[in-house]
Structure formats: structure tokens, C-alpha cells
Amino acid sequence: MIEYSYIIAFLPLLSYLLIVFFFSKNNKVAHTVSITAILASFVLSVIVFFEVLANHGPHIFEYEWISMPGFELPLSLYIDPLAAVMLLVVTIVSSCVHIYSVGYMHGDPRYPRFFSFLSLFSFSMLGLVISGTFFGTFIFWELVGLTSYLLIGFWFEKKVAADAGKKAFVTTKIGDLGFLAGLLILSAAAGTFNYSEVYHLIENNQIPVIFITAAGILMFCGAIGKSAQFPLHVWLPDAMEGPTPVSALIHAATMVAAGVYLTARIMSIIVVSHSAAITIAYIGGITALLAASIGLVQNDIKRVLAYSTVSQLGYMILALGCGGYTAGTFHLMTHAFFKALLFLGAGSVIHAVHTNDIQFMGGLSKKMPITSKTFFIASLSIAGIFPLSGFWSKDEIFATILHEGHWFLLVLAVLVAGMTAFYMFRLCFLTFTGKPRDEHAYEHAHESPNTMTYPLIFLAILAVCAGWVGIPWLHHGYASFVYFHHPHHPEPNFALMIIGTIVALAGIYLAYLMYYKRAIDPVKMAERFKPVYTFLFNKWYFDELYMGTVIRFTYWFMEVLFRFDQVVIDGFVNFCGKFGLFNSRIWMTFDVYVVDGAVNGAGYITRWFAGGLRRIQSGAVQNYAFVIFLGVVLLILFRMM
């Protein structure tokens, strides 16, 4: 099966084409086709997974794509344990989201189109995962960007949604510039894009470190864009304008994790180049802290989750930067499940109360028991409470950082863990407990239909159990499957586990005090730390900063260039024309400056002479004859001289 694993990606593509060309009017058929395709992909992924479990590979299959003398650009499949795990994660989350969307998108006028886009996204994402060359990765990288754009702007009548789509596309595209530049450097330094060949060259020290570092950091820029890392994190919160299933699938579980996946794919570079590793680790750490701090004070349920996503992605990047191939990808997997669950839960809430603002929620646990329970489970998981999946993956990350000896980053990571616990439970308490703050919304709230709750339950199970594959005492299940070079089994560090748990519990307790017990008044807290609060509430003013600098500069520069084009270049052209015209009028002579100057000049001379000569044209034949004979006389005279 493994050599046909491209079928996994092409099934959703087929579904996309079917919906676009044949079922664009039929809701039922559209979602059936789409869900069937993704479920089939899921089944195939499971098969592939077990095959890889038996033989780690990597399994490589190459296909000719562009081939000409002196230049080859093949595409290939590269199935290794990481790809196998990613395939499972993507198909599982995608299937859940597909099914969930049946309920969530019910009644939307562009319902078939939504499913077609979901299929297209699944295709791109799966293609990204199985692609075996950096070039192929780049292709699908861009395609997921496109589908992200299309889905964020799905309700494009809303201006904010359309804006958010554009912002997402352009911002990630800036990161992709780095990716593209990295590819170019790679092509110059290695002459190939194939994962295996590049790894081989790097490990045998056949590429100078400077090139490796440059290529690594530049390609990581792509990851910065796609995974919404500092300083390109600004698009992800805005992307929440898209339909919630999309947020869950693309902007929480899979696409944004593609950056992490890519970073994992350039692990050989990180291992070789110390500076690249440090850069990556610090960007991850900064992002984790930055996003978590903003998440503390946001009021939009999806935005809080979005910042949480950014923060968690920062964790993964941090881990990878510290060489934690296993830890980073492990967290990627667990995070995919619980964050998808959180988003789908949030979607369920929004579906019920028709608002995103947690200030108008409260007490919903009575009305929405399944949603609230699963949401709590996911929150516990992300906070890192034993024995849920988040605990194990987070612990693995801490252990990796400690192993590398980055004490500063370790402290930072632990701090972020506390903040994560706090803002997640702030969200939980404000949404599901206490008194309803908007009676009207509360009255109309109801539990979501089965198509929405079943995926929640399924994901909740995964949020609890998915981490168990990585329990150190169970033969290091995950670590001995997904590893870099050699399986790496650090001894379980109880001190770290206890510290992590204590910090998480502290965060939860603080949230409990402030938003459940109301022992500490959050409003007063905000008043007391007003400058900090405002700063965080305004997201560190990143949007304003970019608006004021980069974008403003771009707009200013484009106007300047356009003026330049109009005034200087075109002005010069027009001036040439006018000057030529002027010249030919005044002097009636050759005009070398205009193209037709010679022609015009000849014309003008002729006319000028004619103006004089036409007086001779009396029309009287005898005058002409007179001139003729005058000429004859002159000729003879001339001849005789």
C-alpha cells in the first residue's frame, strides 16, 4: 500500500473536483462525497501507519516532473514515521471536522462549496505531509495557504472576513519568501531538493555550514509565517473570522502545524548549525510567551484559543530548536487533538449563543452538557494535568529543554505553562459557569446536534489518551517510533513533572479565584495594572506597528513609484514627443529625437517649399512652358560653359 500512499491525498482532490463540477448544487451529495473521501483517506492512512510501524523506512518513491538537460525537478513520496503520524492526525481531525461541519454549516447558501474547499484543503495538507522533496513541500505549502485564504474569506460578504483572508495570505506569503530563498540556496548548495539526498549531504559535511545555516533559517521563515510565529503571528487571530470548523482544522490542528512539520524536516540542519538552532528555539520561546500573555486578557472566545494555538506552536518550535524532534512532533500530535476539540467546542457554543464574546456567555454548562464537559477535558489537557495527553507532551518538551541546558528558556516555558492554565480556565469559567450574563442568549442556547457532539466526544477521548503512547514507562512508545537518527529516551524527571503540575494547578487556581469564586475582582486587577493590561489587550500593538510601518511604507512607496512612472518615465517619453513636435514646428527640419522625426521633417520641408512654390503654379500653361524653355536655355548654357 505504501507505494500508493499518494492515493490518500488524491481522494480528497477527487472529491473536490466532483463537487465543483457535478454536485455544486446538491448539499447532501456534496457532504457525502467529501466525508466519504476523507474517511477513505483515513482508513488508508491507518494501513500505511501499520506498514510503517513494521518497517520505519523512510520509504521513498520518486516521480519525474520536470526534466531537461542539466536541470531536474522531481517530485517524490517520503513516508517515514513522522509522515505516518501526521497522516493519521490530519485525516482524523479532518474527518471530525467534516462531520462536525454537516451540523455547523447547515443552511449556509454556499454549503457545497464549503465542503469542496475542505476537501481541497485536505488534499493539500496530505500532499504536504507525504511529499518527499522540499520543492513538493513548497507546492503544497502554498496550496494550503490558498485554501486557508479561501476558507477564512468564506463569508466574504463580511468585510472583516475578506480582510482577514487577505492578511493571512499576504503575511504567510512573506514567510514563504524566506522559504523560497532557502530553496534557492539549497539548490545552489546541494543541487537537489530531495529530503534524503539533502540529509545525506549535510550529514557527510558536504555543504558548508554557512549555507546550511542560511538555508535553514530562511526555510524556517516559511514556518514562521505558516505557524504564526513571532513576528508574523498577527494573521492567525484575525483568521478566526472564518467558520469555526475551519479554525479548528486549519488554524489549530493541521495547517499551522505544517510549520512545525517543516521545522522537523530540517532537523538535520538544526543539528548541524548551532546558530540556526538557537534562532529557532528563541523565536519559539518568545512566541510562546508573547501569545500567552495576550491570551490572558482577550474576550473573544476564538481569539483566546487562537493565541493559545500560537503559544503552543511556539512550544513546539522551541522544542525543535532544542533538538527535540520527538518532543516537538509529539506535542504537535497531542495539541492537534485537544486544540481541535477546543475549537469545535467553541464552535458549538457560538452556534448556540451566536456571539463570540465571552462577556455575554456564562452558565452554559447546564444547557450544553456535552460541549462543556469535553471543553473542560481539553482545557485540562492543554493545561498539562496528569494523566491527560497534554501532560506527557509538555513534560517531554521540558525535559528536552533541560537536556539542552537552556535554563532561561526552561523558566520561560514553565511560566507559559502557568499562563496557559490560567487563560484556559478563565475561558472555561466565564463561558460555562456562573450566572448567565446575557439572558436572551442563554434562553436560546441549546446543545448542538449529534453531528457536532459526536466528533467532540471522539476528540475528547483522544485528548485524554493520545498522550499515553508517549508515557516513559510504557517502552517510550512514541519516542521509539518517531525519532531523529536514534531513539532518545531521557529518564523520566519527576522534579520537572511535579513543577509543571504545580504551576498548572496554580494557574487554574488563580483563574478559579478570579472568575469562579470572584475572590479577586478581575476588573480591579485590570485597573491596577492598567498600562500592562492595555498593552496586552492591544496585542502588544503589533498590528498598529505593522500598519504604521510596513504597510504604510508599501502604500507610500507604491504611490511614489506610480508618480515616478507617470511623471518621470512617462513624462520623459511625452517630453520627447512634445520636444520633437516643437522642434519640427519651429525649425521644420530633421527631428532626431522623435521616432518619426525624419519622416515628419521631410514632410514639413516639402510643405514649406511648396508654400513658396505654389505661387508659381498659376495654372496657365504658357507660364509653365516659359519655365521649361528657361530651363532649356540654362541647361544649354551650363553645358556650353
Place this chain on the structure above:
Amino acid sequence: MATLDHYLILSAILFCIGIFGLLTRRNAIGVLMSIELMFNSANINFIAFSKFITPEALTGQIFAVFVITVAAAEAAVGLAIVVLMYRNFDIVNVDNINFMKW
């Protein structure tokens, strides 16, 4: 004995008189007459050359016959034009006919 030069000079004089008429006569028929004079001067030349330079071949005389023929044709067409002109415009003066003017 009249020499070739005599004939040529006479012919030149006749030719010049013809040109003078051509240039100055207002009447179209007068112009045509002047042209006939010029033809005649040319014929004198032909025949004189024929007589003095190629007496056996008679080429000049033969050409003179052609000239006379063409002159007759010219006179016929020219006079027809004059008549037509007179009928249509009621004039026979060439200096009044300046439609070719700019």
C-alpha cells in the same frame, strides 16, 4: 550654294518664332499654329541632315513623314479640344484656362 548651316540656322529661327508664339499667343488656335511652325522647323532639320549627311539612306525624309503624320494627328485632336472648350466655357484663350492652379 547654301550650306547645312544655313538650313540649320533658318530652322532655329523658325523654331524660336514658334516658341515665341507658343509662349505668347492667347488664342488656343494660335498656339496650335505656333506648334505647327515648330514642327516645320524640325522637319527642315531632318531633311537638311538627310540631304547633307546621309544622302543615300533618306532616313531623315522618312522621319519627316512620320512627323508630319503625328503633327496632323495633333492638330486634329488639339482643334477638337479647342472646339469643345469653346462650346463648354465660351473661351478659346489659354491664359483663362487655369483650372490646374493650386
Place this chain on the structure above:
Amino acid sequence: MDFPILTYMIFIPLVGMVVVMTMRKEAHNAIRYTSSFFSLVVFVLSCILAIQYDSSIPDMQFVENVSWIPSLGINYFLGVDGISVPMLFLTGLLSFISIVASFGITNRVKEYFAFFLLLEVGMIGVFCALDFFLFYIFWEIMLVPMYFLIGVWGGPRKEYAAIKFFLYTLFGSVLMLVGIIALYFYAEPHTLNMMELIRRNSTYGYTFQLIVFAAFYVGFAIKVPAWPFHTWLPDAHVEAPTAVSVILAGVLLKMGTYGLMRISYPMFPEAAVYYSIPVALIGMIAIIYGAFVSMAQKDLKKLVAYSSVSHMGYCMLGLAALTTAGWAGCMYQMFSHGVLTGALFLLVGVLYDRAHTREIAAFGGIGAKVPLFTGIFVLFGMGSLGLPGLSGFVAEFMTFIGAFNSGYVYQWIVIVSILGVVLTAGYILRMVQNVFLGPLNTRWEGLTEINGRELFTVIPLAVLTILLGVWPKPLVSMISVSIDNIVKMITG
């Protein structure tokens, strides 16, 4: 092959023109169908040519060589290689499509189609001619119908645009003519045979090469149009009728790059190496500059026109690289840009026919009203911004790789040029957003969906752009051997 297919391709439109001219003035439909029939025949011939072409041989194929004016050594010399065949195919396709797209013309129908067919004669001739005299004749033949097509059937400032186009390109042609004459007299024995002149390229002196290359370069760069010779383009595009814009962007611009590939580079290899940095810089400036200026546009057509400047910058960059990949990228970009921009102009024309305005700000939210049109437009927009899976991406990527790995171009030039990708994304998305997304402007409640004939004109282009993006192999293998041959000859 005995059948002189190239001659047929050149002269069938001419026959068509004569036939159209003999038709009754009022028989609009008959004229339309007759001219589309003739262009369809040419298109079919170009397909046959593309199929019959043997891409494994770098030499000229389907050669026809007849002595024409022996005293000057001028031959009627036609032939095609991997560079011309795709261009001929593109010409055949776009001409046919443009003629079908011109059915809406109601003013002086007969003259319009006659001129159009004459234009096609010139275009096909340029891509086939291998004798300088012939080449120049066809090159100039195109100017005349183009001038009238813009000047008679154009928009409000058509006279200005037409004259600007004519003078500007004529200026270029004059420089080219100077180059041709210089070559003619420099070569011993005097010849106008391009293949022969290329064969002797090692005998040209260094200084001679530098000067004549520059003359040819400016001549072709005006046609491309390369920065800073581009300002005729926006005016001409904005004023020209839709179909003429399509031909202008799709085929005429390619003649500049085609000329560079066919004449300038192979004939003056040392100059080509000498000038590779300036040419690459011009390409870089065009990419960035064109993108920025596009972003500032308020008129849809002008935006697309400036985007052409930016896109043709990639061609320049690829050419300067002097690598097989760079040249293939350039060639691919020529083809892909012809398809994409042609389609964009068609679509802008469709919108203009309905809305009678091209002001971007006047629209808004029409995506909900005309979903099919929007889908197609976004498809081509995405192709234009270099989305993988569509033709533009393959071209850009090959260009970048080729230029980056070339020994002749500074690598920072390529890195800066990459910025163009994000700028392109910026202006395309801005345009898409302002026209199609957001709340529906109530003014366009009555906007109607794209109709069958218009779909018929854009669907082949859509298929082509996807096909080229997903499966580049056919086109690449068609061009690669010829290109490799030329590049090897230049770089030695």
C-alpha cells in the same frame, strides 16, 4: 515534410483577410464566422505543428528555404525550433480566441476583422522567419493593423495611445534595423540569413558585439516591454479593445523576448555575458517596480497591464541567467503569461461589457452575484501571483532557480526579485477583494453571469494554465533541447 505548413500558417490569414474584404459590409455575422473559421484553421495547423514537431532535435525543422531577392542574398527562409513552436501555438490559440471574443464589435466590423487577420499574418511570420529581411517585414506588418485596431476601436484616449504605441515601437524597430544592417555589412560574405549569422558569431569583434547587442536589446526591450521602456503599454492596453489587449499582452510582448532569444543572445554571445548583470538588474527592477505600480492602480485593465511589466521582468531575469533552467523558465513564463494575462484581459473585458466601468473602487462584493465569473477570475489571479499548480509558478520557480544557480548574475538580484512574489500577491488580492469580496455594492444588483461565448473563450485558457502547472513535462520537453543547445552555444 513536403507540406509547407509554415507557409500555409502565414498565408491562410492573409487569404482570410482578402475574403473578408470582399464581403458585404453589412454581413456582420458572415464576416465574424469567416474570420473565426480562418483563424481556427491556423490554430489547427499550429496544433498539428506542435504534434509533429520532434523535440529531440535541436535543429530547425519544417524548413522552407527559397531564394527571393538573390542580389541582396535575401531568402524566403522559414523554420521552427523549440522556441517558436510554443509561441506559434499560443499565437494560433489566442488569435482564434480573440476573434471569437471580438464578436461584440459592431463598429466597422469588416475592417476590424480584416486588420485582425493581417495582424495574425505578421505575428506568425515573425515566429517563423529565419531571414532578417523577412523577419523585419513581418515585424513591421504587425504595427499597422495594431495601430488601427487601437486607434479606431479603442477607448477615449485612443489616438494618443495608438500614436504612442506606434512611435515607440517604431523607434525600437529602427534600432533593430540599424542592428540588422550593421550585421549585414559586418558579415563576410554579406548575408541576412539568421542561422548563418549565428553560426559565424565567433567572428564578430567584441566592441561590435557590445554595440549591436545594445541596439537590438533596446529594440526588443521596447516590445517586451522592459523597464524603463514600458510606458506605452498601460496606455495601449487601457485604450485598446479587449481582444486587442489579449493579443497585445499574449503575443506581441512575447516577440520582444523571442527576438532576444532568437537573435540577440545567440548572435552576440560575448555581449550577452557582458550584459547579463544589467539585464538581470532591469529584470529585477521591472519585477519590483511593476508590482508596486500595479498596486497603485485604480483601473482594472491598467493593473493587469502593469502586472505584465512585472511578469515580463521574470523573463528578463531568466534570460540574463544564461542557464538552461533560467531560459526554460523565461520561455515558460512567456507562454504562461500569454495565457494568464490574456485570460485576465478577457475577463476584465467581460466585466466591462456589463458594467461599463473598470474602476476597481466602483465594484465590491460582486462575488456573490456572479460566482462562476469570480471563480474563474480568481483562478487566473492566483495563476498570476504564482500559485503552485498553475502555470505561473513553474515559470517563476524555474526562472529563480536558473538565475540563482547561474554564474553570471549576482545572487542578491535574485533574492530581491523574490520580493516580487509577495508584492504580486498583495496587488492581486487587493484587487480581488475590492472587486469581488465584501458587501455587495447595490449598484450591481442586476449584474449578469458570464455567458456561453465568453466562457468558450476563457475555458481553454483555464485548462491550459492548470495543465501547464500540474504537468509541465510536455512543454518543457518541447523547449528544453533547443534552449539547451542555444545556451550551450552562448556560454561555450
Place this chain on the structure above:
Amino acid sequence: MELPIFYILAAIIIVSALFVVTLRNIFHSALMLILCFFGVAGLYVTLHADFLAAVQVLIYVGAVTILMIFAVMLTQQLTGRKIQQLNDQPLPAALIILSLLILLIVSITRTGFEIADNLEPMPTVGTIGKAFMTTYVLPFEIVSVVLLVALIGAIVIARRE
């Protein structure tokens, strides 16, 4: 003997030609033209061109001049038309003519012609007739066609609609 005859004929020709171009009455001019043609015919005789002399009298005097007189009578009243018969350029014309004449005479006298030895008179009619039917048959036929065309042309032009 020949010289006096030549001078007399020359005087007749020149004087009558001058009258032709200067007389106010166009009818008188036509009469003077006849006289001039006779003079030319006489000159031909002195040049031993008997055939030509006959043709001159027949065609010029008998046909062309008569045609002219017809035209004159068709186009204007014969009596009492005292109009200006010269245009406004007689003086410059005369100057040109005089200089032309001087130039011609100078060049005639300067040129040395190769005069043939045998200047004896001989009959010409037979020789001319043979030449027309042999060597010059094609020009001869063409000239007759020209005449025919001129004839038809004249009729067509002058015909009343």
C-alpha cells in the same frame, strides 16, 4: 544660284512666321501660316526632297491649315474682334527666345558636321516607298493606327452630347 533662292524662301518663311505669331486677327494668322508652309515646301525642293515637298503642300496647306481655319470660324466671329492677342509675357519670352536663338546659332556654327561627298540630287519617291514597306513597316503601321486613334479621338471629343 541656289543661295538667292534660299534667301528669298527664308525671308518668306521668317516674315510669314512672324506674322503668324503676332497678327491680331487669328484668321489672318492662318492665312500667313499657309504662306509659311508654302515657303517651307519650296525649301524642301531646294533640298531635293520632292516627295516631302508634295506631302508638305498636301497635308499642311491642304489639310491642317484648312482645319485651322474651320476651327477659327467655328470658335469666333470673323469681324471686328480687336482683342489683345498676346498675353502678359511677350517681353520675357522674347528675351528667352533671343538667348535661345543665340545659343542655338552658336552651337550650330561650332559643331563640325561630316558632310557627305555625294550631294547629287536623286529621285526619292521610290526609295521612300520601299523603305516604308520593308524596313519601317512596323512604325508605318503604328503611325497609321495613331492617326486612326486621333481621328476617332477628335470625333469623340468634339462631338455634341
